[in-house]
Amino acid sequence: MKEKIYNILQKIIEEKKYSLKGNFSVFPSDKKEFGDFSTNVALRIMIPGIQPQTTAEEIAKLIRQSKDMCLFEKIEVRNGFINFFLKNYQYQQIIENILAERDKYGSINAGKNQKILIEFVSANPTGPLTIAHGRQAAYGEALSRILKFAGYQVTKEYYLNDCGRQMDLLGESLKANYYQIKGENFSIPEDGYQGGYLKEIAKMIPEEVNDTSKEFWTHFAEKEILNGIKKDLLDFGISFDSWVRESSLRENGKVEEIIDKLKSKELIYEKENALWFSSTSFGDDKDRVLKKQDGSYTYFAPDIAYHYQKIEKGYNLLVDIWGPDHFGYIPRLKAALKCFGFSEDKLKVIIVQLTTLYRGKEKISMSTRKDQFISLRQLMDEVGSDATKFFYLFRKAESHLDFDLELAKKRTEENPVYYIQYAYVRASHIIKFAQENSLGNNNLLDIDISVLDKDEEKEILKKIAFFPEIIKQISLNLQVSGLAQYLLEVSNMFHSYYQKYRIVTSEDKTISHARIMLVECILRVLSNGLTLLGISLPEKM
């Protein structure tokens, strides 16, 4: 419908040879006295000496005289905006669409089957997942589902940094824990990992250790921690299509390959016994070391190879979801892609801001290396997966999130997620009740939608018709929070409507049938939306 109106206006602009300043838009009206759709065309047309209001009147007049007018009840002009009021039968169309598309309702083909790779979490296997990872996980999973729904081919990937100094420290820390348990005087390295989880892992090591190589300790710790991470993700409802190990890139020569490629482009030089990449030529603030003085690679070197490989695999868009501590890393990675001739838009980095936990007023400061932290596991156990995810997703990714544990625990029943789930449960029970009273399961063709003439009913129909538009917006701006906000609004409208009007009644079957259809549509939007967010659909509460 939006497109139809847009085309009608476009045609008029061409005929009248109006010159536009920027683009005009057609959007659903935010108030009912503004009709169903509004446009700002007149405000964008520049005619010296003529008020936008006059231009708007003229355009409105042209449409009123055309055959397109059959779509509209009326067209009004206010403040330079042109407001379109649709005829009733458009509502019928909305209901037919939703009931026909079922669990596909809302899906669109914005992606045209393009391939997107979303890399997220990618936590180092040096400790349990933190609440920061949890937010990234919830975000990445929801974004993946939404983009899939928007017509993209999506792959979810976890990049595992299983090499480097941090892994060495992990091994040494485990070794120290092991010998401490045996009563020997062995201290954990200064920058080592102090977490109690290493003590637990140390206890799992068999009595006699024959292999005391550095690799033994590292591998043992990594394996156990990774198992824990996988279990946390599974229980949180997050899954990955693919896992890529940093070590595999090193072993199969991908890192050397990429350095050779850079060398042939003359973007590599040697200074102070190290190899440098001239990333400044591509917008970075300083050049970066790829190979250190001691001959080992920095984190950056294999990461270039990794991202290069992603593009080689044919992905049209790479999305990386990172914590804010990696912010400064963006320019250098983009520089690397640019130097190979790829557009920097090929990579979109979403920075998911930190979550700060509070217990009441008290801020909980956390560090993986010290034993001071609340893990994602603890958070899930305390607050529940659904509520945790919703808290994470309800606000924009780039906003800092204050998560008060006491509050989240104490007021679980007042949490927005339960509000939405309750709307879902309530709607599904109404449908069930209707069926038990032989009022459900009607043939759509027998339903007279025009009896849905209450303002609330029209507003709800407009709202749920907007669902595909929400998906489209998110596919463009990658702001998952928009869906959570939207579902809350739908729930709110439904709860009010329910309170005001009786839905299942044997007094007037025509009205009852139509309202049951409406509730089924609401139910469909809620269930599709919650599923996209990774939140469960309870039978009862």
Add this chain to the structure above:
RNA sequence: GCGCCUGUAGCUCAAUUGGAUAGAGCGAUGGACUUCGAAUCCAGAGGUUGGAGGUUCAAUUCCUCUCAGGCGCGCCA
């Protein structure tokens, strides 16, 4: 010092990406269950959008300056 994020109702956050009278929840006040689930609903209260300029028909949104908080600025990852 440089870069980025944030600043909106007492608190936590929105605002269709430049649109019409800036909206929700929590908290506080008053009200609504003999009927489809009251984990709900209804009503009014609450604002100089941190501050000052600028761009234009229109600024919470864009630009400049400024104040406050957070994060980053490794041959760590």
